[in-house]
Amino acid sequence: MTAELIKGFEIAEKKRKEIKEKVIKLKEQGITPGLAVILVGNDPASRSYVTGKGKASNEAGIHFELIEFPENITEERLLQEINRINQDENIHGLLVQLPLPKHIHEEFVIERISPEKDIDGFHPISIGRMMTGQDTFLPCTPHGIIELIKEKQIDMNGKHVVVIGRSNIVGKPVGQLFLNENATVTYCHSRTTNLKDLTKLADILVVAVGRAKLITADYIKEGAVVIDVGVNRLDTGKLCGDVDFEDALKVASYITPVPKGVGPMTITMLLHNTVRSAQRAKAISIH
């Protein structure tokens, strides 16, 4: 078998066109969707992700504000800035790029963001709503993955999804979203003893651990769908997934490449959430 590629980049492009149309409609009604990103410190990877978000926003017609702070900013000053943006009527979405410097409590920062503007879907209120299946901002990478699966018309109902990784931003929420789609979900992580026995059972295998080429063909059931969330920067400067792509191609039915797989969908869902937030703000202003 040779797997079919899930071309996230192309699917993302199509969805961005639809988002752009929605932005045009909103602008005709006098609303310009606005996204603010807070970037602390000078990590080149974080800076490059934020640049990508800014570019994608501008291309979609979304107003983008980058707010930069030095590494040594106090937590109090950062929280104060979030308070200010929470009140800013021109901004519908706010995200604080992670990770933050060690002296800042990430959870305090996330909890300070107004759930109405939490387009990352990281606030405990957003997570709670997601868990109970309510309408809310869904975290972008997990949501992007579900959209890719739907786009390819891959059945999730009753399927066994195995997630490797249990981060708050990818592993945990992606399992929850698959559960909401009636899949059976198994979580694996660094303490899992019999990893290969479990991954071999997966109809859909989601890999989000951050270790280049960890998953080879022998971890994958014949015909499984493989979703690679890894973004590992090699010494050569090349981006590489958590899956050994060439090897996995031989056994999987569908596979996402890195780059141009899940990554572009993450940014697309961020734009999607920002536009939804603006639409909602508009609806409220009418009442």
Ligand SMILES: Nc1nc(=O)c2c([nH]1)NC[C@@H]1CN(c3ccc(C(=O)N[C@@H](CCC(=O)O)C(=O)O)cc3)C=[N+]21
């Ligand atoms: N508060 C917060 N929200 C985030 O959404 C967030 C974050 N913090 N911290 C870091 C991760 C990582 N992340 C990516 C977004 C896009 C690509 C992406 O577009 N990747 C391109 C390649 C880009 C390149 O070549 O550098 C691709 O896969 O094709 C990757 C990774 C968002 N994150």
